Amino acid sequence: MAIDIGQFIQTFFEESLEGLDVMEAGLLALQPGEATDLEQINTIFRAAHSIKGGSGTFGFREVTDFTHAMETLLDRVREGRLMITGEMVNTLLESVDCLREMLVTLREKAEIDEARADELRIRLLELLELNEPVVSKPISAPPPTSSQSAASPQPPVAQSSESPGALGWRIGFLPHANLMHSGNDPVRIFRELASLGALTVRADRRRLPSLANLHPEDCYLAWELELRGDAAREEVADVFAWVEDECDLHIESLVEPPSFTAPEELRSSAPPSSLPPLPSSAPKAPAEDVVQGELMQQQEPPRSDERRKPERRPSSMASSESSSIRVSIDKVDAVINLVGELVTTQSMLSALGTDFEMDRLDKLHEALDQLDRNTRDLQEHVMRIRMLPVSSVFSRFPRMVHDVSGKLGKHVELLINGEQTEIDKTVIEKIGDPLVHLVRNSLDHGLEPPDERLRQGKPETGNVMLDAYHKSGSIFIEVSDDGRGLDREALLRKGLDTGLLKPGEEYSDEQVYDLIFHPGLSTAKQISDVSGRGVGMDVVRRNIQDVGGTIQIASQWGRGTKITICLPLTLAILDGQLVTIGQDCYIIPLLSIIESVQANAEMVNRVAGKNEVLRFRGQHLPILRLYELFGAKGAVTDLMKGLLVVVEADGRQVGLFVDDLLGQQQVSIKSLEKNFRRVAGVAGATILGDGRVGLILDISGLVRVNNAVL
Amino acid sequence: MAMIKCQSELDIAAASTLHQQLLSALQAGEPLDIDGQAVSRIHAAVLQLFLSLIIEAQSLKVPVRWLNPSPTLMESAGLLGLVDALGLAESG
Numbered sequence: 023m024a025i026d027i028g029q030f031i032q033t034f035f036e037e038s039l040e041g042l043d044v045m046e047a048g049l050l051a052l053q054p055g056e057a058t059d060l061e062q063i064n065t066i067f068r069a070a071h072s073i074k075g076g077s078g079t080f081g082f083r084e085v086t087d088f089t090h091a092m093e094t095l096l097d098r099v100r101e102g103r104l105m106i107t108g109e110m111v112n113t114l115l116e117s118v119d120c121l122r123e124m125l126v127t128l129r130e131k132a133e134i135d136e137a138r139a140d141e142l143r144i145r146l147l148e149l150l151e152l153n154e155p156v157v158s159k160p161i162s163a164p165p166p167t168s169s170q171s172a173a174s175p176q177p178p179v180a181q182s183s184e185s186p187g188a189l190g191w192r193i194g195f196l197p198h199a200n201l202m203h204s205g206n207d208p209v210r211i212f213r214e215l216a217s218l219g220a221l222t223v224r225a226d227r228r229r230l231p232s233l234a235n236l237h238p239e240d241c242y243l244a245w246e247l248e249l250r251g252d253a254a255r256e257e258v259a260d261v262f263a264w265v266e267d268e269c270d271l272h273i274e275s276l277v278e279p280p281s282f283t284a285p286e287e288l289r290s291s292a293p294p295s296s297l298p299p300l301p302s303s304a305p306k307a308p309a310e311d312v313v314q315g316e317l318m319q320q321q322e323p324p325r326s327d328e329r330r331k332p333e334r335r336p337s338s339m340a341s342s343e344s345s346s347i348r349v350s351i352d353k354v355d356a357v358i359n360l361v362g363e364l365v366t367t368q369s370m371l372s373a374l375g376t377d378f379e380m381d382r383l384d385k386l387h388e389a390l391d392q393l394d395r396n397t398r399d400l401q402e403h404v405m406r407i408r409m410l411p412v413s414s415v416f417s418r419f420p421r422m423v424h425d426v427s428g429k430l431g432k433h434v435e436l437l438i439n440g441e442q443t444e445i446d447k448t449v450i451e452k453i454g455d456p457l458v459h460l461v462r463n464s465l466d467h468g469l470e471p472p473d474e475r476l477r478q479g480k481p482e483t484g485n486v487m488l489d490a491y492h493k494s495g496s497i498f499i500e501v502s503d504d505g506r507g508l509d510r511e512a513l514l515r516k517g518l519d520t521g522l523l524k525p526g527e528e529y530s531d532e533q534v535y536d537l538i539f540h541p542g543l544s545t546a547k548q549i550s551d552v553s554g555r556g557v558g559m560d561v562v563r564r565n566i567q568d569v570g571g572t573i574q575i576a577s578q579w580g581r582g583t584k585i586t587i588c589l590p591l592t593l594a595i596l597d598g599q600l601v602t603i604g605q606d607c608y609i610i611p612l613l614s615i616i617e618s619v620q621a622n623a624e625m626v627n628r629v630a631g632k633n634e635v636l637r638f639r640g641q642h643l644p645i646l647r648l649y650e651l652f653g654a655k656g657a658v659t660d661l662m663k664g665l666l667v668v669v670e671a672d673g674r675q676v677g678l679f680v681d682d683l684l685g686q687q688q689v690s691i692k693s694l695e696k697n698f699r700r701v702a703g704v705a706g707a708t709i710l711g712d713g714r715v716g717l718i719l720d721i722s723g724l725v726r727v728n729n730a731v732l
Numbered sequence: 733m734a735m736i737k738c739q740s741e742l743d744i745a746a747a748s749t750l751h752q753q754l755l756s757a758l759q760a761g762e763p764l765d766i767d768g769q770a771v772s773r774i775h776a777a778v779l780q781l782f783l784s785l786i787i788e789a790q791s792l793k794v795p796v797r798w799l800n801p802s803p804t805l806m807e808s809a810g811l812l813g814l815v816d817a818l819g820l821a822e823s824g
Contacts, residue, residue, distance in 0.1 A: 205744070208776040208811075209812060227817065238750070239747055
């Protein structure tokens with residue numbers, strides 16, 4: 023029964039995209055002009071080779087051809103025939119991009135941009151032509167003659183030598199006597215092989231007995247085959263997949279003739295019939311032993327334009343960029359262990375529940391405590407399954423810094439710390455773009471050009487630092503640079519010009535720096551294609567807030583800027599404080615709460631006869647009466663009779679007026695937007711223990727609402 | 733002159749019967765004609781039988797001749813690299 027390889031296609035895409043990341047990281051680590059780092063080249067080569075092999079298996083011919091071109095170049099470097107140059111690294115990086123695009127396009131079952139691939143392929147070819155010294159490469163040792171192979175049969179499916187720049191494959195096929203017993207037919211096998219390229223067949227009849235001694239169903243013949251064309255080794259091996267246990271099979275690459283032909287190979291996918299004839303050094307077997315090497319079958323391989331189109335997978339295989347996750351087996355094992363413990367607790371409770379008597383109440387409480395612990399542990403571990411290292415986002419920056427710094431003519435060193443810090447997958451997917459924007463800003467506006475840095479007594483090379491760490495139940499990501507810092511005066515002027523700030527008032531650094539988050543406000547002197555159009559920072563903050571995070575800026579003129587993003591560990595569950603407002607129950611995220619206070623008359627003042635403020639630890643905090651905001655009926659309205667919960671978001675504190683505090687508990691967050699509609703000041707909803715719906719307050723949103731009210 | 737008329741489907745199941753036929757024909761020592769016109773499918777096991785016959789016939793100086801080998805027969809022999817050895821090149 024045939025195996026449906028379609029089920030593995032998603033894995034192929036995932037692994038290939040990971041392979042491209044490896045290639046990219048490897049290419050960025052190469053030092054053009056210096057001694058070739060063979061280990062690095064091998065890593066890049068292996069990644070390319072895996073992609074080529076996989077794409078061949080799934081019939082993605084465009085990817086196979088393109089990777090083949092990259093492989094050829096890398097192979098020359100590996101062999102020491104080419105030196106790494108900056109241009110080569112850039113072309114290979116562009117090729118990685120192109121390949122990534124091709125894979126994504128194929129995954130989405132769309133049409134590949136062949137023009138771009140062709141253009142890059144030509145550039146790869148030019149690199150080969152420009153750099154290739156005319157070296158007569160010795161032809162490798164000739165294949166074993168028929169008499170040799172008969173005397174010393176090859177091991178089954180011997181490890182084959184494989185050269186990616188090969189012209190095709192030499193296949194030694196020595197069937198065991200029983201090969202045809204199970205219905206296998208070499209005619210069918212060779213027919214399939216011939217569909218992959220130009221096939222030359224030599225039969226070895228030395229084992230054939232006389233007619234009288236012949237068992238008609240045994241196989242006595244052996245064959246030596248040459249398949250010319252660009253079929254992948256895996257494709258060739260696949261043809262023999264059903265007989266690999268019933269034969270000795272040896273596949274090795276056909277080496278190139280002395281004249282360098284790889285560029286031709288790359289220039290076009292010419293049919294192998296145009297390839298040079300067999301090297302004259304190819305062995306000739308004794309005439310009496312072997313049916314001589316006449317070209318028995320030289321079938322034209324399919325023309326390039328008639329080649330197998332990439333298989334279009336059914337829609338069920340549609341893109342699932344965010345629908346799958348790779349999890350280490352340790353994490354899964356931990357969950358399984360916890361489920362085991364849960365089952366034990368459940369058995370304990372069942373036993374207690376049977377003929378329960380009050381004298382066993384303590385036992386019941388104990389078991390319920392255990393259930394609580396199990397549930398919490400299980401939840402924690404299941405959440406961990408969704409956690410990915412932040413390196414999956416950080417890994418894009420070395421490339422970006424390489425490209426952008428080159429474009430801007432700046433010397434930049436990127437320092438990354440804490441890339442193993444884990445964050446919820448959903449959060450990771452949402453923070454990628456904001457981080458790109460922040461790093462671009464650092465490169466474009468933050469870091470000074472080399473001459474300016476030298477004038478200021480700074481090292482010529484600027485630093486951009488990315489740091490991720492856990493702190494008090496949140497994830498912090500910092501993007502900092504040692505560039506010129508934010509120009510407070512320029513921002514202040516802009517703020518005044520645009521009316522965002524009022525003349526004559528004192529503003530803290532924080533308030534001034536906060537202006538860069540306003541839409542349309544940019545102090546960049548020159549708009550570049552990297553950044554500086556004044557769009558973006560507002561979007562950055564909105565994206566961060568969308569995942570329940572906050573963003574803060576610290577800067578020192580002439581010394582640099584640090585932007586700190588604080589993110590929740592997960593978006594699925596939060597620790598909440600339940601509060602009542604009228605008849606309803608609301609949840610305030612515990613992390614936002616500074617303190618809860620019962621106000622007295624001395625603590626509450628009115629500013630300008632209108633806005634109420636709470637005097638709290640030497641500060642005056644705005645008071646937000648939530649019952650007014652949400653239109654709750656039957657709520658406490660006297661500030662002295664309710665409670666004020668002091669919360670903080672975006673560096674600002676407000677006092678939320680509520681009727682009373684209930685307990686603290688973890689709540690599972692459900693989207694209000696998906697189930698109802700977006701409500702200002704509300705981050706989501708949850709189902710409470712008694713079945714009621716509780717609204718989870720969006721503290722950042724409430725702080726913004728409060729500003730608007732003020 | 734003996735004549736063997738090939739059936740259309742010469743799969744591996746037909747090999748045993750054909751083996752006996754070929755042995756009898758060889759033992760007769762007479763020139764042998766093999767009519768391959770009808771062959772629409774032929775298994776490697778059958779081609780191997782014909783090869784053994786022809787090699788032995790050559791050593792015994794018994795002439796063997798193909799009559800109208802079908803395209804399938806030619807193609808299959810070609811795929812196995814046996815066109816010349818089977819003497820199909822002359823008849824094709």
